[in-house]
Amino acid sequence: MAQDPDLKLDDSGANRQTTRDGYETMTTQQGIPVADDQNHLKAGAPGPMLMDDFHFREKMFHFDHERIPERVVHARGYGARGVFEATDDLSDVTSAGLFQKGKKTPVFTRFSTVAGNKGSPDVARDVRGFAVKFYTDEGNWDLVGNNIPVFFIQDAIKFPDLIHAAKPEPDRGFPQAQTAHDNFWDFASLSPETMHMIMWIMSDRTIPRGFRFMEGFGVHTFRLIDAEGKSTYVKFHWKPKLGMQSVAWNEAVKLNGADPDFHRRDLWNAIEKGDYPQWDLGVQLFDQDFADSFPFDVLDATKLIPEEDVPVRIVGTMTLNENVDNFFAETEQVAFCTQNVVPGIGFSDDPLLQGRNFSYLDTQLKRLGGPNFTRIPVNQPRCPVHTFQQDGHMAMKNPMGRANYEPNSWGTEAGGPREDPDRGYKHYPEEVRGPKTFHRSETFADHYSQARQFYVSQSAPEQKHMADALTFELSKVEHGKIRSRVVSHLLNIDETLAKKVAKGLRLELPEPARPARAPITDLAPSDALSIVKMNKGTFKGRKLGVLMTDGADADTFAALKSAVTSAGGMVEVVAPMVGGVELSDGSMVEGDQKVDGGPSVLYDAVAILASAEGGQMLMNDAPSRDFVADAFAHAKFLAYTDGAMPLLKKAGVAEALDEGCFELDGGVDGFVGTLGKLRHWDREPKVDLDG
Numbered sequence: 001m002a003q004d005p006d007l008k009l010d011d012s013g014a015n016r017q018t019t020r021d022g023y024e025t026m027t028t029q030q031g032i033p034v035a036d037d038q039n040h041l042k043a044g045a046p047g048p049m050l051m052d053d054f055h056f057r058e059k060m061f062h063f064d065h066e067r068i069p070e071r072v073v074h075a076r077g078y079g080a081r082g083v084f085e086a087t088d089d090l091s092d093v094t095s096a097g098l099f100q101k102g103k104k105t106p107v108f109t110r111f112s113t114v115a116g117n118k119g120s121p122d123v124a125r126d127v128r129g130f131a132v133k134f135y136t137d138e139g140n141w142d143l144v145g146n147n148i149p150v151f152f153i154q155d156a157i158k159f160p161d162l163i164h165a166a167k168p169e170p171d172r173g174f175p176q177a178q179t180a181h182d183n184f185w186d187f188a189s190l191s192p193e194t195m196h197m198i199m200w201i202m203s204d205r206t207i208p209r210g211f212r213f214m215e216g217f218g219v220h221t222f223r224l225i226d227a228e229g230k231s232t233y234v235k236f237h238w239k240p241k242l243g244m245q246s247v248a249w250n251e252a253v254k255l256n257g258a259d260p261d262f263h264r265r266d267l268w269n270a271i272e273k274g275d276y277p278q279w280d281l282g283v284q285l286f287d288q289d290f291a292d293s294f295p296f297d298v299l300d301a302t303k304l305i306p307e308e309d310v311p312v313r314i315v316g317t318m319t320l321n322e323n324v325d326n327f328f329a330e331t332e333q334v335a336f337c338t339q340n341v342v343p344g345i346g347f348s349d350d351p352l353l354q355g356r357n358f359s360y361l362d363t364q365l366k367r368l369g370g371p372n373f374t375r376i377p378v379n380q381p382r383c384p385v386h387t388f389q390q391d392g393h394m395a396m397k398n399p400m401g402r403a404n405y406e407p408n409s410w411g412t413e414a415g416g417p418r419e420d421p422d423r424g425y426k427h428y429p430e431e432v433r434g435p436k437t438f439h440r441s442e443t444f445a446d447h448y449s450q451a452r453q454f455y456v457s458q459s460a461p462e463q464k465h466m467a468d469a470l471t472f473e474l475s476k477v478e479h480g481k482i483r484s485r486v487v488s489h490l491l492n493i494d495e496t497l498a499k500k501v502a503k504g505l506r507l508e509l510p511e512p513a514r515p516a517r518a519p520i521t522d523l524a525p526s527d528a529l530s531i532v533k534m535n536k537g538t539f540k541g542r543k544l545g546v547l548m549t550d551g552a553d554a555d556t557f558a559a560l561k562s563a564v565t566s567a568g569g570m571v572e573v574v575a576p577m578v579g580g581v582e583l584s585d586g587s588m589v590e591g592d593q594k595v596d597g598g599p600s601v602l603y604d605a606v607a608i609l610a611s612a613e614g615g616q617m618l619m620n621d622a623p624s625r626d627f628v629a630d631a632f633a634h635a636k637f638l639a640y641t642d643g644a645m646p647l648l649k650k651a652g653v654a655e656a657l658d659e660g661c662f663e664l665d666g667g668v669d670g671f672v673g674t675l676g677k678l679r680h681w682d683r684e685p686k687v688d689l690d691g
């Protein structure tokens with residue numbers, strides 16, 4: 001008898017019986033009811049253990065095999081389910097059904113860091129992966145992108161070297177989840193093609209406030225193909241509805257200690273609360289004529305096309321609205337493959353993309369243990385699958401019936417499945433000529449122009465962060481010649497930046513590196529490249545941390561909470577004891593955090609509501625002083641009541657109060673009205689050495 005492929009383990013009536021207390025009866029994997037899950041079967045007391053205990057053996061065997069290899073890159077990740085809705089019709093350029101206006105397509109999205117292992121902290125300075133699996137009616141489309149629109153290298157053959165250099169050094173096994181070490185900067189400085197991406201990773205893009213506040217990019221140039229077979233080049237962009245936001249570097253360092261799960265917790269909580277994060281999907285569309293006139297090769301993944309040159313057309317919105325039921329089943333087992341494209345979407349000749357199309361399929365085999373990973377529910381298409389591929393490890397759905405080859409005259413009346421020249425995926429019939437050689441295209445030779453364009457497009461605080469980041473990273477590099485070599489490249493990007501970094505390292509300015517092609521130095525700045533310039537002026541989805549003591553003014557707290565909530569933000573109470581505080585009117589407010597477990601790095605802005613006695617008490621508490629001093633140093637907006645002054649004094653902030661600091665006794669509107677600016681960056685040069 002044919003097996004029902006959908007048979008569920010616990011479907012059988014016998015094992016659905018409950019225990020005397022009404023719990024489901026525990027069974028083995030074979031469905032045999034378990035009598036004792038506390039003790040091994042033994043002979044006598046205390047007695048040797050007996051091999052007869054199949055429940056023990058199966059339990060331990062399964063536990064011993066719980067781990068699978070972590071991803072060789074992007075090991076630390078977090079995913080959620082959602083839906084993509086097309087808001088514009090793209091049928092003028094693609095036959096892909098998911099781009100018909102109003103069409104809703106389920107998705108699974110996984111965000112990740114790149115270099116760190118599975119247990120590394122969320123806010124490491126690193127690129128973030130932004131991978132989306134669209135379960136379309138014509139199969140799965142995986143858009144496996146990053147939160148940075150360019151990549152380090154131009155040819156896939158250098159990927160193992162890049163990753164080896166970025167990961168912990170092989171002899172010592174550290175540092176974890178960091179590029180601040182010799183090997184990374186050695187490789188980068190010997191590979192000038194990395195310089196554009198280096199500018200991006202030294203910017204605030206690599207220390208995002210959360211996944212909800214990041215852009216995403218498909219990076220490569222892809223193709224859209226219409227029903228007649230006409231091709232249009234496309235670059236994909238994800239734009240967060242909440243706008244972009246990043247944290248300060250010193251804050252990131254502390255966040256990783258305070259909450260190594262900061263990003264995943266943020267995403268999980270937002271979805272649990274029903275505050276679903278959304279991104280618009282945009283496309284930059286262009287043809288061969290544009291590609292020919294563009295000063296760089298559109299097939300070179302180290303280059304972007306400024307939005308000012310080709311505007312981003314918004315074509316749909318992704319909403320992440322369901323957390324996973326089980327992290328391993330979905331987030332860990334999801335297998336993205338860049339080769340997964342659907343009719344209407346195609347590849348370009350970008351040599352990085354071509355290399356990826358081999359690597360992703362290959363890596364899943366190792367990670368998930370066999371070719372049937374496509375049958376794991378998170379990877380299964382949501383449309384019918386008819387194939388004669390069969391067997392292998394963990395075969396869960398084999399073809400039914402007698403026929404397992406094509407062509408055949410068995411099986412269904414028509415003897416199918418058969419290929420379908422009308423509906424089937426057709427590759428774009430690009431004409432290709434040329435000698436077979438190992439080479440790098442001459443058109444890829446410019447390594448500095450867009451690096452410079454990125455730098456000059458940043459606001460002053462962002463430029464400062466980049467100089468600080470480079471100085472910090474190179475200060476961890478032990479070999480002076482590597483530091484110098486990096487600065488020699490910076491000289492080709494921006495002289496002021498190079499000099500700042502050299503000064504920060506006390507390094508003699510080297511000769512500029514010899515460029516393969518002279519850089520174009522007058523590319524117009526692009527505001528779209530700056531997080532600060534693109535600020536949306538909203539506090540929506542952000543968090544105010546309110547440090548409170550007994551006797552704090554109840555009306556001020558109520559006004560603050562209501563104003564922040566109306567602005568779409570959240571308020572968390574930080575208290576000396578998690579049991580809460582008693583307000584001036586005798587009401588109790590629960591603490592969301594105890595002050596030493598809820599440092600100000602967890603919040604976008606802070607307020608201190610203290611009674612006179614409360615202020616005196618907090619003044620002597622080191623975590624409370626750090627709460628204030630850090631918030632101030634991280635350029636956060638800060639509000640306080642009069643009672644908090646002793647704490648502000650002791651934290652060294654009272655003498656330095658500025659326009660980013662608000663006295664609350666006169667009302668909360670001034671403070672809450674400013675929160676959408678997110679940070680008071682003007683303060684920053686006054687609070688650090690590098691200012």
Ligand code: HDE
Nearest residue numbers: 071074110129130131145146151156159219355359360363
């Ligand atoms: Fe990946 N990359 N990559 N990558 N990548 C992987 O596949 C690879 C590249 C990206 O959440 C691996 O399933 C090569 C660019 C994301 O599961 C592996 C090259 C971009 C994820 C792999 C690149 C990415 C990966 C490891 C150069 C942005 C995580 C585990 C040719 C456009 C997906 C896996 C997830 C994962 C190879 C370059 C993004 C080994 C060879 C460029 C978001 O196959």
